[in-house]
Amino acid sequence: MPMHTPLPPTRKDTRADPDFRPHRVVVLALDGVLPFELGIPHRIFGRPRDTRRRYLYEVVTCSIRPPGPVETDADFAIEVAHGPEALATADTVIVPASYELGPVFEEGVLTDELAAALAHIRPGTRLASICTGGYVLAAAGHLDGRPAATHWADAEHFQRIFPRIRVDADVLFIDDGDVLTSAGVAAGIDLCLHMVRRDHGTAVANEVARRTVVPPHRDGGQAQYIQRPVPEPQLATTTAARAWALGRLHEPLQLRDMAEQESMSVRTFTRRFREEVGVSPGQWLTQQRVERARHLLESTDLSVDQVARAAGFGTAQSMRQHLQTALGVTPTAYRRTFRATTAPH
Structure with a gap:
């Protein structure tokens, strides 16, 4: 972990360890920032601790000017204690949405003040954005040639202003390694939970989600939140089929079995499922089995073969292929990284 430039303490930890350096998350508050989205990183990253009860993250808020008030899109301002120099101490920088981006939003060009701040x-x-915070990363050139997400209502404009970016208006967030972007508002929660999951495993992320009273992982993408021109009245759902399948992930489930739970034809069920969840039933099953495998690898002593069967992959080879595709690591490497290394609190 890199050493940091000292900053005033942001919270008191009675179990402080002078040799321990938590991952520092610096949140950039711009004028017009949305208070809800500004608070998401503090809520999500402010919770996780390791087995010695040390906070795994330190969250710092800064502005592009010296310490002082920053206007929000609400009827109040916030007092920010750190200037742009804090960005130089970050392991991760998060840019929440703002409604006063000016030329960044209108022309895709950074102001001199913002460019000078980002130069720190x-x-x-690691860089991340929530909603229209992606305009800042894009204007700074960090998204050129990359996939990116933003609020579905701004996706067309975002693509027009930044034609070199591959905009995906359907997903809740995109993880492109060292740069992550999310859709609007609550999708910032999904993004931050994903980052905790990526850093410290599913058990820690799930506990943070439980304490935040949100689902640890939302199915589908933004498509389910876009208003349709003519909504169908009293549309049947696939909720019961999903609950039924979750209790039987270890079994060789068939699409027709899921459709029967809703008394639908396979064709109708598949269409309704994709409308509600944002992915096909097969893709959803694979996602759930990957999550089950991650949990078992972290929290049990089951062998890789046993985990594969319990998660519904059948064979260890099949599970390896799916985890490699989804996570970029083998089951053994995943277990070695996340097994009992952290304790949720």
Whole structure:
């Protein structure tokens, strides 16, 4: 973990360890920032601790000017204690949405003040944005040639202003390694939980989600939140089929079996499922089995073969292929990284 430039303490930890350096998340508050989205990183990253009860993250808020008030889109301002120099201390920088981006939003060009602030960010720092915060990363050139997400209502404009970016208006967030982007508002929660999951495993992320009273993982993408021109009245749902399948992930489930739970034809069920969840039934089953496998690898002593059967993959080879595709690591490597390394609190 890189050493940091000292900053005033942001919270008191009675179990402080002078040799321990938590991952520092610096949140950039711009004028017009949405208070809800500004608070998401503090809520999600402010919770996780390791087995020695040390906070795994330190969250710092800064502005592009010296410490002082920052206007929000509400009827109040917030007092920010750190200036842009804090960006130089970050392991991760998060840019929440703002409604006062000016030329960044209108022309895709950084202001001199914002460009000078972003210049403090060290090479190799992980970057993330929530909603229209992606315009800042895009204007700074960090998204060129990459896939990116933003609020579905701004996706067309975002693509027009930044034609070199591959905009995906259907997903809740995109993880492109060192740069992550999310859709609007509550999708910032999904993004931050994903980052905790990526850093410290599903058990820690799930506990944070439970304490935040949100689902640890939302199915589908933004498509389910876009208003349709002519909504169908009293549309049947696939909720019961999903609940039925979750209790039988270890079994060789067939699409027709799921459709029968809703008394639908396979064709109708598949269409309704995709409308509600945003992915096909087969893709959803694979996602759930990957999550089950992750949990078992972290929390049990089951062998890889046993985990594969319990998660519904059948064979260890099949599970390896799916985890490699979804996570980029083998089951053994995943277990070695996340097995009993952290304790949720």
